[in-house]
Amino acid sequence: MDVRSMARQARAAQRQLELTSPEERNAALEAIARALEARAGQIVAANRADLAAAEEAGLPGPMIARLRLDEGKLAGVIRGVRAVAELPDPLAVEPQAWIRPNGLRIQRVRVPLGVVGIIYESRPGVTVDAAVLCLKAGNAVLLKGGKEAARSNAALGEAMAAGLQEVGLPVELAQVLPSTREAAQELMAARSLVDVLIPRGGAGLIRATVEQSQVPVIETGTGVCHVYVHRAADLAMAREIVLNAKCSNPAVCNAAETLLVDREVAAPFLAEAGPALLAAGVRLRACPEALAILQETARPDLAGAGPAAVEPATEEDWAAEYLDLCLAVKVVSGLDEALAHIARYGTGHSEAIVTGDAGAADRFLRSVDAAAVYHNASTRFTDGGEFGFGAEIGISTQKLHARGPMGLAELTTYKYVVLGNGQVR
Amino acid sequence: MDVRSMARQARAAQRQLELTSPEERNAALEAIARALEARAGQIVAANRADLAAAEEAGLPGPMIARLRLDEGKLAGVIRGVRAVAELPDPLAVEPQAWIRPNGLRIQRVRVPLGVVGIIYESRPGVTVDAAVLCLKAGNAVLLKGGKEAARSNAALGEAMAAGLQEVGLPVELAQVLPSTREAAQELMAARSLVDVLIPRGGAGLIRATVEQSQVPVIETGTGVCHVYVHRAADLAMAREIVLNAKCSNPAVCNAAETLLVDREVAAPFLAEAGPALLAAGVRLRACPEALAILQETARPDLAGAGPAAVEPATEEDWAAEYLDLCLAVKVVSGLDEALAHIARYGTGHSEAIVTGDAGAADRFLRSVDAAAVYHNASTRFTDGGEFGFGAEIGISTQKLHARGPMGLAELTTYKYVVLGNGQVR
Structure with a gap:
């Protein structure tokens, strides 16, 4: 079936879901959890077939790691479904209401977005994570996953359909689309049939979606994040924050990619932080000033880490989202230069200052x-779970509709309900 | 200067505006109002030159009417500037704040969108209306008006620049772009330099912007609005609402384009409403059933109104946004058919039911x-002023970010400010 027809069915199914109670939607999530448990064997087997094909095709190691969905990971996905069911209902928001001088009663009422499209890459867990968030908020979802995960996604989609069917809801509420390029194109062209498209994946996928889609897109995830060590920083705290922001999970968008450090404290700070970063396996791309300090203070570690561990930064390094154990390092003259650098190279994701100076912090934050x-905290906290939202569908780096971690509330919109007794204008 | 450079300057100017107080922004608006008054002669003269060129080029009458900016209209624009200055500050919103178990203090703080692009057609008043709303909310604005209004817009832009200069703010906060197609293309390609694009004008302009823009767009204004007369309607009230929704300003997006009426009351209702609509100069495009009733009951009026006043509707009529004294009329079997018709042909703008049956009303509204x-009210109330927002920048027909009339609040977004004391993850 073509994507437009699937989207039309999703729309019709969504209207049905919108009229259900929060309890009915939570029951659907529980039924999905049970169906995933019941079909765990088939799902893991389908995933093994995907993995075998991926290995045969010689896909890169990190991609194969993301593709893997063994029993342990699937159990985690299922726990996630039940955790979403337990979150507060995002539609249960008291409407704003007011009365106009002509007697019209206006209410601003929370409603689902409608039909949500997700375009993503190899991680099959996204199929379920994204679907249950959409369903919880009253939306239908169209899931366009990667070709390499096609068997896994199909098996997960069948399980979700079985769960929906069990509670008497239409299976078209959560549809796994064909994993072809054409399906993605059709999805991006389905304006008015699909209300919003959320791409999740690498920078290439996101850029392509933004450029090609006629459906409104929420741009997610590109993060060239900075940690700025101000001259009034507690240097030990700064070192821990930089290490954490870079190393705790370098593959994610809220990891730091560039370290900025004030000239006044560059020598003592880099003398401590440089060797610590190198010891953690981080390669450094440094401006000339930082390079000189690092080469002087970190010589023993350098010898161990090999010649590529500290290298001069090029212009490309300031704009790079390494998503890897690599960090650009730049000495700046102070807050103004740090702000200008971030304004130029940042991607509007997460930016940190480390300082004991309240005035400098306030200016940075504003x-x-x-x-x-x-x-005085790591950029790694930009995350729905860490912010207390319970779960997230992605991290928005645009300013329209949602910014930062998007939880259930961001999967809703509003409409105006206007009650009159014959008013005309 | 090219649009990208202008956008970069707008970005830098916006950062400066963001740090001003509400009082300073209001003072800038007052200075703009005074500068418009001081240059009223030049502005009206520039508009007369635009009008002369438009008449010579043989532009259609309604376009020339929209283009006109005489002294009376300009005075209205200036009153509008001062009215916006008096509205509450949209950035003065108490931040949501919470503390996480790890001690992180998270605040969700209201901030301007940043750089807003407006693409619009012949009405030069939009240049000032849109600019002052953007400035009030702390944004810079790039104004791409129609070629036919180029002289008027340039004169208005110079006055606004003079006002900004007077209060020491950068003139790049409100820039009138060249009125060329290339400028529009460059604006739509300026992703990351421009935060949002709001097209205001006809369906063609809006569709082109949505299809071509890589900057996030808020779709505005296409309105195929329905009035549905339910069998339990007060027919006199229904008649007044239909007449008002169609006739009070047929050129705007919240005017009704289709009348749906329950079979049970079609004969008595159309026997009254049909002649009233025809007497008001409305042409009717009717389904066979409605046609029969109208031809029977409205014969004397039909004779007077000419043969084209009541015609059979074609499939195109159900999807038509006439923006004119023309109304499609369809008899339906009841609420279900009305809902299905609106789901199929509506554009998600404004939809009305007239009924005394609370259950039917509730189902329609949900x-x-x-x-x-x-x-029981006219669709014509979908308007920022009528909703009590004081002013509006447009009416959104999409679901992301803003829906319906967009006031000052919709020209803002938020960011998360996270305060720690060394937290790492």
């Missing part, structure tokens, strides 16, 4: 234009 | 997926 700005 | 749904 001036930096990003989804999340931090004072 | 089921119809539109920015504004009405019970």
Whole structure:
């Protein structure tokens, strides 16, 4: 079936879901959890077939790691479904209401977005994670996953359909689309049939979606995040924050990619932080000033880490989202230069200042234009779970509709309900 | 200067505006109002030159009417500037704040969108209306008006620049772009330099912007709005609502384009409403059943109104946004058919039911997926002023970010400010 027809069916199914109670939607999630448990064997077997094909095709190791969905990971996915069921209902928001001088009663009422499209890559867990968040918020979802995960996604989709069927809801509420390029194109062209498209994956996928889609897109995830060590920083705290922001999970968008450090404290700070980063396996791309300090202070570690561990940064490094154990390092003259650097190279994701100076912190927090700005904390906290949202569908780096971690509330919109007794204008 | 450079300057200017107080922004608006008054002669003269060129080029009458900016209209624009200055500050919203178990303090803080692009057609008043709303909310604005209004817009832009200069703010906060197609293309390609694009004008302009823009767009204004007369309607009230929704300003997006009427009351209702609509100069495009009733009951009026006044509707009529004294009329079997018709042909703008049956009203209001749904009132109230927002920048027909009339609040977004004392993850 073509994607437009699937989208039309999703729309019709969504209207049915919208009229259900929160309890009915939670029961559907529980039924999906049970169906995933019941079909765990088939799902893991389908995933093994995907993995075998991926290995045969010589896909890169990190991609194969993301593709893997063994019993342990599937159990985690199922726990996630039940955790979403337990979250507060995002539609249960008291409407804003007011009365106009002409007697019209206007209410602003929370409603689902409608039909949500997700375009993603190899991780099959996204199929379920994204679907249950959409369903919980009253939306239908169209899932366009990667070709390499086609068997896994199909098996997961069948299980979700079985769960929906069990509670008497239409299976078209959560549809796994064909994993072809054509399906993605059709999805991006389905304006008015699909209300929003959320791409999740690498920068290439996101850019292509933004450029090609006629459906409104929420741009997610590109993060060239900075940690700025101000001259008034507690240097030990700064070192821990930089290490954490870079190393705790370098493959994710809220990891730091560039370290900025004030000239006044560059020598003592880099003398401590440099060797610590190198010891953690981080390669450094440094401006000339930082390079000189690092080469002087980190010589023994350098010898161990090999010649590529500290290298001069090029212009490309300032704009790079390494998503890897690599960090650009730049010495700056102070807050102004740090702000200008972030304004130029940042992607509006997460930016941190480390300082004991409240005035400098305040100026940084007010001036930096990003989804999340931090004072004395790691950029790694930009995350739905860490923010207390329970779960997230992605991290928005645009300013329309949602910014930063998007939880259930961001999968809803509103409409105006206007009650009159014959008013005309 | 090219649009990208202008956008970069707008971004830098916006950062400066963001740090001003509400009082400073209001003072800038007052200075703009004074500068418009001081240059009223030049502005009206520039508009007369535009009008002369438009008449010579043989532009259609309604376009010339929209283009006109005489002293009276300009005075209205200036009053509008001062009215916006008096509205509450949209950035003065108490931040949501919470503390996480690890001690992180998270605040969700209201901030301007940043750089807003407006693409519009002949009405030069939009240049000022849109600019002052953007400035009030702390944004810079790039204004791409129609070629036919180029002289008027340039004169208005110079006045706004003079006002900004007077209060020491950068003139790049409100820039009138060249009125060329290339400028529009460059604006739509300026992703990351421009935060949002709002097209205002006809369906063609809006469709082109949505299809071509890589900057996030808020779709505005296409309105195929329905009035549905339910069998339990007060027919006199229904007649007044239909007449008002169609005739009070047929050129705007919240005017009704289709009348749906329950079979049970079609004969008595159309026997009254048909002649009233025809007497008001409305042409009717009717389904066979409605046609029969109208031809029977409205014969004397028909004779006077000419043969084209009542015609059979074609499939195109159900999807038509006439923006004119023309109304499609369809008899339906009841609420279900009305809902299905609106789901199929509506554009998600404004939809009204007239009924005395609370259950039918409730089902209509919950089921119809539109920015504004009405019970016993005219669709013409979907308007920022009528909703009590003071002013509006447009009416969104999409679901992301803003829906329905967009006031000052919709020209803002938020960011997360996270305060720690060394937290790592």
